[in-house]
Amino acid sequence: MKVTAAVGFAQENKGRFLEELKALLRIPSISTDPERAGDVRRAAEFVAAELKRIGMENVRLIETSTAKHPGGHPLVYADWLHAEGKPTVLCYGHYDVQPAEPLEEWKSPPFEPTERDGNLYARGAVDDKGQMWMHVKALESLMVAGDGKLPVNVRVIVEGEEEVGGEGIASFVRTHGEQLKADVALVSDTEMFAPELPTLCVGLRGMIYTEIEARGARTDLHSGMYGGAAPNPFVALAHVIAKLKDADGKILIPGFYDKVEKPTAAELKAWKALPFDEEHYRETEVGSVSLTGELGLSVLERTWARPTLDVHGMPGGFIGAGAKTVIPAKAVAKVSMRLVPDMTPAESFAKYKAYVESLTPKGIALDVRLIHSGDPIVVSTDNPYVKAATDAMHTVFGKETVFVRGGGSIPIVGDFVRELKIPTVMMGFGLPDDNLHAPNEKFHLANFHRGIESIVRFLSGVGA
Amino acid sequence: MKVTAAVGFAQENKGRFLEELKALLRIPSISTDPERAGDVRRAAEFVAAELKRIGMENVRLIETSTAKHPGGHPLVYADWLHAEGKPTVLCYGHYDVQPAEPLEEWKSPPFEPTERDGNLYARGAVDDKGQMWMHVKALESLMVAGDGKLPVNVRVIVEGEEEVGGEGIASFVRTHGEQLKADVALVSDTEMFAPELPTLCVGLRGMIYTEIEARGARTDLHSGMYGGAAPNPFVALAHVIAKLKDADGKILIPGFYDKVEKPTAAELKAWKALPFDEEHYRETEVGSVSLTGELGLSVLERTWARPTLDVHGMPGGFIGAGAKTVIPAKAVAKVSMRLVPDMTPAESFAKYKAYVESLTPKGIALDVRLIHSGDPIVVSTDNPYVKAATDAMHTVFGKETVFVRGGGSIPIVGDFVRELKIPTVMMGFGLPDDNLHAPNEKFHLANFHRGIESIVRFLSGVGA
Numbered sequence: 005m006k007v008t009a010a011v012g013f014a015q016e017n018k019g020r021f022l023e024e025l026k027a028l029l030r031i032p033s034i035s036t037d038p039e040r041a042g043d044v045r046r047a048a049e050f051v052a053a054e055l056k057r058i059g060m061e062n063v064r065l066i067e068t069s070t071a072k073h074p075g076g077h078p079l080v081y082a083d084w085l086h087a088e089g090k091p092t093v094l095c096y097g098h099y100d101v102q103p104a105e106p107l108e109e110w111k112s113p114p115f116e117p118t119e120r121d122g123n124l125y126a127r128g129a130v131d132d133k134g135q136m137w138m139h140v141k142a143l144e145s146l147m148v149a150g151d152g153k154l155p156v157n158v159r160v161i162v163e164g165e166e167e168v169g170g171e172g173i174a175s176f177v178r179t180h181g182e183q184l185k186a187d188v189a190l191v192s193d194t195e196m197f198a199p200e201l202p203t204l205c206v207g208l209r210g211m212i213y214t215e216i217e218a219r220g221a222r223t224d225l226h227s228g229m230y231g232g233a234a235p236n237p238f239v240a241l242a243h244v245i246a247k248l249k250d251a252d253g254k255i256l257i258p259g260f261y262d263k264v265e266k267p268t269a270a271e272l273k274a275w276k277a278l279p280f281d282e283e284h285y286r287e288t289e290v291g292s293v294s295l296t297g298e299l300g301l302s303v304l305e306r307t308w309a310r311p312t313l314d315v316h317g318m319p320g321g322f323i324g325a326g327a328k329t330v331i332p333a334k335a336v337a338k339v340s341m342r343l344v345p346d347m348t349p350a351e352s353f354a355k356y357k358a359y360v361e362s363l364t365p366k367g368i369a370l371d372v373r374l375i376h377s378g379d380p381i382v383v384s385t386d387n388p389y390v391k392a393a394t395d396a397m398h399t400v401f402g403k404e405t406v407f408v409r410g411g412g413s414i415p416i417v418g419d420f421v422r423e424l425k426i427p428t429v430m431m432g433f434g435l436p437d438d439n440l441h442a443p444n445e446k447f448h449l450a451n452f453h454r455g456i457e458s459i460v461r462f463l464s465g466v467g468a
Numbered sequence: 469m470k471v472t473a474a475v476g477f478a479q480e481n482k483g484r485f486l487e488e489l490k491a492l493l494r495i496p497s498i499s500t501d502p503e504r505a506g507d508v509r510r511a512a513e514f515v516a517a518e519l520k521r522i523g524m525e526n527v528r529l530i531e532t533s534t535a536k537h538p539g540g541h542p543l544v545y546a547d548w549l550h551a552e553g554k555p556t557v558l559c560y561g562h563y564d565v566q567p568a569e570p571l572e573e574w575k576s577p578p579f580e581p582t583e584r585d586g587n588l589y590a591r592g593a594v595d596d597k598g599q600m601w602m603h604v605k606a607l608e609s610l611m612v613a614g615d616g617k618l619p620v621n622v623r624v625i626v627e628g629e630e631e632v633g634g635e636g637i638a639s640f641v642r643t644h645g646e647q648l649k650a651d652v653a654l655v656s657d658t659e660m661f662a663p664e665l666p667t668l669c670v671g672l673r674g675m676i677y678t679e680i681e682a683r684g685a686r687t688d689l690h691s692g693m694y695g696g697a698a699p700n701p702f703v704a705l706a707h708v709i710a711k712l713k714d715a716d717g718k719i720l721i722p723g724f725y726d727k728v729e730k731p732t733a734a735e736l737k738a739w740k741a742l743p744f745d746e747e748h749y750r751e752t753e754v755g756s757v758s759l760t761g762e763l764g765l766s767v768l769e770r771t772w773a774r775p776t777l778d779v780h781g782m783p784g785g786f787i788g789a790g791a792k793t794v795i796p797a798k799a800v801a802k803v804s805m806r807l808v809p810d811m812t813p814a815e816s817f818a819k820y821k822a823y824v825e826s827l828t829p830k831g832i833a834l835d836v837r838l839i840h841s842g843d844p845i846v847v848s849t850d851n852p853y854v855k856a857a858t859d860a861m862h863t864v865f866g867k868e869t870v871f872v873r874g875g876g877s878i879p880i881v882g883d884f885v886r887e888l889k890i891p892t893v894m895m896g897f898g899l900p901d902d903n904l905h906a907p908n909e910k911f912h913l914a915n916f917h918r919g920i921e922s923i924v925r926f927l928s929g930v931g932a
Contacts, residue, residue, distance in 0.1 A: 209692060213791040222755025227778045228673060228876020231806050232717070232770035233749075235760045238779035238801075239713055245706035251829060253696070285697075291686025296699045296831040306696035314691045315702035316794050317785030322802060327677040327839045329804060329876075330780050337702075338786060340793060342695050365715060367760040375791045412692020412793075 007464045009149035014141065014456050021456070022124070022449070024054070025137045026117040028099075029126040035077055035100035035168045044077045044164050047099045047133075051140070051162055055082040058144040059152055060160065068165070068172025076172040077164030081183075084143075085157045090467045092157035094186035094426070095143075096416060097136025097193065098166035101128035102441045109443035122449050129447035130434045135192040136162055138433070138452060142459035155467030159186055163416075166193075170415055177419045188389040188466070189420045192455065194432030197408050198279050199448070202397035202458075204390065205430035207308065207409030208417060210343035210380035212353045216241060216360060217371040219334040227329040235367030237335035238321060244363045244370075245337060249313045253297040253306075255341070257359045260311065260352065265345045265382075267309045271407070275304045278406060308409035311352075312342045338375075342411065349377035378413045383427050392465030393429050393458075400458045431458065471928045473613035478605065478920050485920070486588070486913070488518070489601045490581040492563075493590040499541055499564035499632045508541045508628050511563045511597075515604070515626055519546040522608040523616055524624065532629070532636025540636040541628030545647075548607075549621045554931045555853075556621035558650035558890070559607075560880060561600025561657065562630035565592035566905045573907035586913050593911035594898045599656040600626060602897070602916060606923035619931030623650055627880075630657075634879055641883045652853040652930070653884045656919065658896030661872050662743050663912070666861035666922075668854065669894035671772065671873030672881060674807040674844030676817045680705060680824055681835040683798040691793040699831030701799035702785060708827045708834075709801060713777045717761040717770075719805070721823045724775065727810045729846075731773045735871070739768045742870060772873035775816075776806045802839075806875065813841035842877045847891050856929030857893050857922075864922045895922065 014021070033047035034040040048065055056063040060082035068076035077100060085092065104114035104127045112118035117126035124134070139160065146154050161184060163173040177184065196203040220235035249255050267275070282303050286295050297306040306312070320335030322328040343352055357372045364370050383390070385407055394405040410430075417428045433455035439445045478485070497511035498504040512529055520527040524546035532540035541564060549556065568578035568591045576582035581590035588598070603624065610618050625648060627637040641648065660667040684699035713719050731739070746767050750759050761770040770776070784799030786792040807816055821836045828834050847854070849871055858869040881892045897919035903909045 211692070211793070213793070220756045225754065226876060227776070227780070227804060228675070228806065228874070230754065230771065231776035231778050231875060232761045232774055233759050233767045234754050235756050235758075236778050238782060239709060239777075242706040242709035242779070243715060245703060246710035249703055251707060290689065290694065290698050292684045292699050292831045293833055294699075294831045295697050296829075297696045303697045307694065310696055312691070312695035313703075314695050314700050314793075314795055315706070315785075316691070316792060316796070317787045318702060318782040318799075319787035321779075321781030323781045323783035323787075327802070327804070328780060329675070329677070329778075331778055332780070335782075338791070340691060340791070342692065367756045367758045369757055410692070411695060412690060 006149045006155065007461060010145040010460045010464070011457050013148050014145040014453070014460060018453055021137070021141045022452070025124070025134055028133050028137065029117040029128055030115055032115045033100050033164065034103050035165050036103060038075060041075065041077070044100055048078045048080050048164055051080045051099050052082070054140055055080070055160060058140070059147045060084050060143065066176065068176065073171050073175065079164070079173060079176060080160070080162040082160040083158065084154050087154055087157045087467060090156045091187040092159060092185065093463060093466055094184055094189040095139045095158060095160045096189055096191045097139055098132045098163045099136060100164040100167050101131070101133065102167050106443060111444055119449070123446040124449055124452070125444055125446045127445055129445050130438045131440045131445065132166065132193045134447040134452055135433060135455065138192060138455040138459055139190070141456045142463060145456065145460050146463060155464045158463070159184060173416060174419055177423045181423045184424060186424065186426055188426055189428040190459070190462070191414065191417060191428050191430050192432050193414065194410065194430045195434035195436060195438065196432065196451070197406055199435055200401065200403065202401045202403055202405045203432070204393055204405055204407055205410050205432065206385055206407045207345070207382040208380065208413050209308070209411055210347070210349060210378045211340055211413060212343065212349045212356070212377045213340040213375040214353065214356065215373050215375060216244065216337045216339060217334060219369045220367055221331060221333050224333050225331045227331045230331055234331050235365070236331055237368060238318070238332070240365040240368040241318065241335055241337045243365050244360055245315060245339070247363055248339070252299050255311060255313050257356050259355050263346045263351070264311065267305065272305065274407060275302065278304065280304060307411040309344055311344055311347060313339065315339050343380045345380045345382045347380060349379065353377065378415055379418050379422070381417055381421060387427060389427060389429050389466060393431050393462050395465055396458045396461035397431070399461055400454050431462065470610070470613045470619065471925060474609040474924045474928070475921050477612050478609040478917070478924060482917055485605045486916070489588070489598055492597050492601065493581040493592055494579055496579045497564050497592070497628065498567050499629050500567060502539060505539065505541070508564055512542045512544050512628055515544045515563050516546070518604055519544070519624060522604070523611045524548050524607065530640065532640065537635050537639065543628070543637060543640060544624070544626040546624040547622060548618050551618055551621045551931060554620045555651040556623060556649065557927060557930055558648055558653040559603045559622060559624045560653055560655045561603055562596045562627045563600060564628040564631050565595070565597065566631050570907060575908055583913070587910040588913055588916070589908055589910045591909055593909050594902045595904045595909065596630065596657045598911040598916055599897060599919065602656060602919040602923055603654070605920045606927065609920065609924050610927060619928045622927070623648060637880060638883055641887045645887045648888060650888065650890055652890055653892040654926070655878065655881060655892050655894050656896050657878065658874065658894045659898035659900060659902065660896065660915070661870055663899055664865065664867065666865045666867055666869045667896070668857055668869055668871055669874050669896065670849055670871045671809070671846040672844065672877050673875055674811070674813060674842045675804055675877060676807065676813045676820070676841045677804040677839040678817065678820065679837050679839060680708065680801045680803060681798060683833045684831055685795060685797050688797050689795045691795045694795055698795050699829070700795055701832060702782070702796070704829040704832040705782065705799055705801045707829050708824055709779060709803070711827055712803070716763050719775060719777050721820050723819050724816065727815070728775065729809045731769065736769065738871060739766065742768065744768060771875040773808055775808055775811060777803065779803050807844045809844045809846045811844060813843060817841065842879055843882050843886070845881055845885060847894070851891060853891060853893050853930060857895050857926050859929055860922045860925035863925055864918050895926065
C-alpha cells in the first residue's frame with residue numbers, strides 16, 4: 005500500500021518537516037509592508053525550490069505586479085499531471101503573513117519559531133505557512149512512496165497577497181483560468197471547530213459593503229446660528245440606520261430575507277450537537293454584556309446562515325477631542341451586509357438602495373453606493389471529494405467529520421466557483437485559540453502532522 | 469451741549485479715526501498662531517497707548533499666561549472713574565483676529581486695509597477691531613468735549629483671546645471681578661439685522677455639549693465571524709439618536725421643553741415684522757434642499773428661542789477610504805443641545821442623561837458625559853441702559869431699534885451676568901454680509917461712524 009508507505013515516510017520525517025517549516029517561518033514575509041517586499045519574494049522562492057526538489061514540475065514564479073497593481077507579490081505555481089484518467093486537485097495556500105505588531109505582547113519573537121507545550125509559536129505558523137507546508141509535505145510523502153508518481157494529478161498555486169486582498173491571484177484566475185484547470189480545489193486555511201474534531205467548512209457568507217452619504221447644507225454651519233433650521237446629516241443617518249435593523253437584530257429592508265435558504269434540518273441538528281457554549285463564547289470571545297441578534301436562533305445559525313447588517317464607521321464632521329459646534333455639510337455611514345445562499349449581491353443591494361432612498365430625511369440628499377461585494381457560497385457535501393476528505397480524516401482522527409460554515413468570506417473560494425467552476429474542499433487544521441492575526445499565533449504540532457496524514461489520505465482517496 | 473460737541477468732534481476727525489483703525493488692522497494679531505504672539509502683543513500695546521493718550525487712567529496690560537494657560541495673550545485695562553453718583557459702564561471688545569486663510573480668496577490682502585464701495589476690507593475690520601475702536605473713539609470725543617471729563621464712569625477691558633476661547637478673560641472675571649465692578653457692560657461684537665436697521669441683541673442661547681460613548685465587544689471584531697452575534701456600537705448609537713429628535717426636529721427627551729420660556733407676543737410680533745425671507749435664507753445661507761426644525765414655528769423662533777439638538781461627529785471604527793469589515797469595540801457620538809431661558813444646563817443634562825441611559829440598547833454599555841456648558845441669556849429690555857441705547861440709535865438712524873436674539877453664545881456675556889451680576893447691552897454695527905471669519909471681511913464705513921456717534925450718545929444718556 006502506497007498510502008501506508010507515504011504515511012510512514014511522513015512519520016519518519018516529522019522532525020525534518022518541522023525544521024523546514026521553521027526556516028520558512030523565519031522569513032518575515034509581511035505582504036502589507038513595502039520594506040518587506042524582498043522577504044516576501046524570498047518566501048516565494050523558498051516554497052518554489054522545495055516544490056522543485058520533491059519532484060513537482062513546471063515550477064515557476066508568476067509575477068502579479070502591473071501598472072494597475074504595483075508592488076504585487078508573485079504566485080508560486082507547480083504541477084504534476086501524469087496520473088492519466090485521474091482527477092486533478094488544485095492545492096491552494098498562501099505564504100504571506102500579517103504584521104506582527106504589537107511586538108511587546110509576543111512571549112517569543114514572532115519570526116523566531118519557538119516550541120512550547122506542543123505548539124509552534126510564530127507569525128504565520130497556522131495562517132497559512134504551516135497549513136500550506138502540510139500540502140507540500142503530503143505531496144513529498146506521496147511522491148517518495150510512489151517512486152516519483154502521485155496518485156492524482158495536482159496543481160499547486162500559492163499566493164503572497166492573501167493578507168492584503170489577494171488582487172494578484174484573483175486577476176490571474178480571471179485571465180488565466182485555463183492554467184489552473186482542475187476538478188476540485190483543496191484549501192487549508194480554516195480551523196477545526198474544536199480540538200480533536202475533524203472539520204470541513206462547507207459554507208461562507210457573501211457580502212455587500214456600501215456607503216450612505218448624507219448631504220445637508222452647502223457648507224459646514226455653526227450649530228448656534230443654524231441649529232433648529234439646518235438639516236443635520238448625522239441625525240439623518242441615525243434615523244436611516246435605526247430603520248435598517250431593529251433592536252432585535254432583524255433587518256427591516258423589505259424582501260431582504262426572501263431568498264434566504266434555511267439550513268437543512270440535518271444541518272441544524274448537527275450544529276446543535278457541536279460543542280458550543282453561548283455563554284462561554286459571549287464571555288471569552290465577544291466580551292460584551294450580552295449578545296445580540298435575531299431572537300430564537302442560535303449563535304451558530306445567526307453567524308453562519310443568516311444575513312446581518314453592520315455599521316463600520318461614520319466619517320464626517322468633528323472627531324477630535326473636546327467640542328466643536330459644527331453642523332457638517334455631509335456625513336457618511338459605512339454599512340455592510342453579510343449574505344447567505346441564495347441571496348445575490350446585486351438583488352440585495354438593489355433592495356437596500358431603494359429602501360434607504362425611500363427613508364431620505366427632510367432637507368437631506370442621500371447617495372447610496374456599493375463599494376464591493378462577494379457571493380455567498382455553500383458547498384454540497386454530497387460529492388466524492390467531500391467523501392474522500394471525511395474518509396481521510398476519519399482514519400486519522402477516529403471521528404466523524406463535522407460540517408460547519410464560516411461567517412466571513414474567503415474570496416478565492418468564490419473565484420474558484422465562479423471562474424473555474426469547481427468545488428472547494430476547505431479542510432483546515434487550525435484551532436479556535438490559535439491567535440490568527442494576533443500576538444502569539446501558534447500551530448498545534450499534533451495537528452500539523454495529522455494534517456499532513458489527512459492530506460496524504462485525501463489525495464490518495466481522490467485518486468483511488 | 470457736550471454731546472453735540474462730542475459728535476461734532478467725531479465728525480471732524482472721521483479721517484484720522486479711520487487712519488488709526490487702518491494702522492491697527494495692519495497688525496496681524498492672529499491669536500491662534502503662536503508665531504504671531506509678538507503681533508498680538510503689539511496690538512494690545514497699540515490699544516493701550518491710545519487709551520492713555522485720550523486721557524483714560526490706570527491703563528495697563530494684564531498678563532493672562534499661566535502654567536495652566538500657557539501662551540495666554542494680555543488683557544488691556546483702562547478706567548476713568550470720576551463721574552461721582554453716575555453709573556459705571558464696562559466697555560468690552562477684543563483686539564485679536566481669526567486667521568485669514570484661504571488667502572487666495574481675498575480681493576485685497578487681509579492685513580492691508582483697503583477701502584472699496586464705502587467699505588473697509590481687512591481681517592478684523594468688523595470682528596472686532598473696528599467695533600472696539602468705535603468705543604475708544606467715542607471715549608476720545610466725549611473726553612475732548614468734556615474738557616477731560618466723561619459723563620459716566622467707564623472701565624475698558626479688551627481681550628486678545630476671543631477667537632481662541634477667551635480663557636484668559638474668563639479666569640480674570642472669576643478671580644478679579646471686583647476690578648471690573650460696573651453697572652452695565654457694553655459689547656459691540658454683534659450685527660444689525662439688516663442695513664439701516666438699528667439692532668440690539670437681547671438674548672443668546674446656552675448649550676450643553678456632550679459625548680455618548682457606546683461600548684460593545686471587548687475588542688474590535690471581524691464582522692464576518694461575529695456579525696449577527698456581537699453588538700454594534702454605531703447601530704446602537706443610531707437607535708439612541710433616532711429617539712432623541714424626531715423627523716420633525718422635536719426633541720423627545722421627557723420634560724426637555726418644560727422650562728422653555730415662550731417669547732412674548734410682542735417679541736413674536738416684532739420678529740414677524742423683520743425683513744426676513746425664509747426661502748432666500750434657505751437658498752443663500754443654508755443651501756439645503758429644504759429647511760428642518762419644529763413645525764409651525766418660524767426660522768427666527770426656531771434658531772433664537774427654541775432648544776435644538778445636533779450631532780457633530782461620530783468618532784470610532786473605520787473612516788478611511790474603501791472597506792474594512794470591523795465591528796468596532798466602541799463608538800462615540802458628539803451631541804450638543806442649545807438651551808433657551810429658563811432652561812439650565814444642569815437640569816437639561818440630567819434629563820438627557822437619564823433618558824439616553826434608559827434607551828441603552830442590548831449588549832451595549834453607555835457612558836454619557838458633559839464636555840462643557842453655557843447658560844442661556846435673555847436681557848430684559850426694560851431697563852435704563854436699553855432705553856439709553858435705543859434713544860441713542862434712534863437719534864442716529866432715525867428708526868426704532870429692533871430687538872433680536874442670537875442662536876449661539878457669547879461666553880463673556882454669561883460671565884458678566886454670573887460673576888459681575890450686571891446686564892449687557894449688545895449694540896453691534898456689523899452687517900450680515902460682513903464675512904466674519906471668512907475671506908474679504910469688511911466693515912461698512914457708514915456704520916463705523918454711526919457706531920461712534922451711537923456710543924457717544926449712549927454713554928451720555930447713561931450719565932444724564
